[in-house]
Amino acid sequence: MTSETIKLSDKQSELIEKMGVQIEKYGASPAAARVQALLLVSDETALTFDQIMETLKLSKSATSNVINFLLQTNRIEYITKSGDRKRYFRTMMHKWEEQFMEQSQDVKQMSDILSEILRERTGETTEFNSHMKHLVNFLEFYRASVKDAFEKWKQAR
Numbered sequence: 001m002t003s004e005t006i007k008l009s010d011k012q013s014e015l016i017e018k019m020g021v022q023i024e025k026y027g028a029s030p031a032a033a034r035v036q037a038l039l040l041v042s043d044e045t046a047l048t049f050d051q052i053m054e055t056l057k058l059s060k061s062a063t064s065n066v067i068n069f070l071l072q073t074n075r076i077e078y079i080t081k082s083g084d085r086k087r088y089f090r091t092m093m094h095k096w097e098e099q100f101m102e103q104s105q106d107v108k109q110m111s112d113i114l115s116e117i118l119r120e121r122t123g124e125t126t127e128f129n130s131h132m133k134h135l136v137n138f139l140e141f142y143r144a145s146v147k148d149a150f151e152k153w154k155q156a157r
Helices: 010-024 029-040 049-056 060-072 092-118 126-156
Strands: 074-083 085-093
Touching: 010 029, 029 060, 029 085, 029 092, 029 126, 049 060, 049 074, 049 085, 060 074, 092 126
Parallel strands: none
Antiparallel strands: 074 085
16 A cells, blocks of 8 residues: 555445446446545545545556546546645535536436427337337426425425
């Protein structure tokens, strides 16, 4: 263990793996998922490039690629500390509500595009079109339900 390695308990290591597997289900690479999980589990809320690389035993290029991908996709961000030239990477936990509402907007956009596709589809594929219409209806219901639940949750706090 080098000086840059973050000390993790056995339970924290287990949780990084458990959360990493879950994040992978949403399309992240194993390395990207483990970086996100490490940033959630670590007692330090912002980690340097070297801390991430050493703790997860990733190569320098893999760490660089993963961090750049996570930054570009707004899954993490970086901060700096006065007097320190290093960048510290962290999750965007403080922006989860905003990100949640953006995802809700993505569902609306998907629903709108599917509706447009449905209008242009041939009427000869009735079964396929029916399934697509049900999906559009569900997406609209889902978005409205999530938005209502979110507003109720905010009021209850």
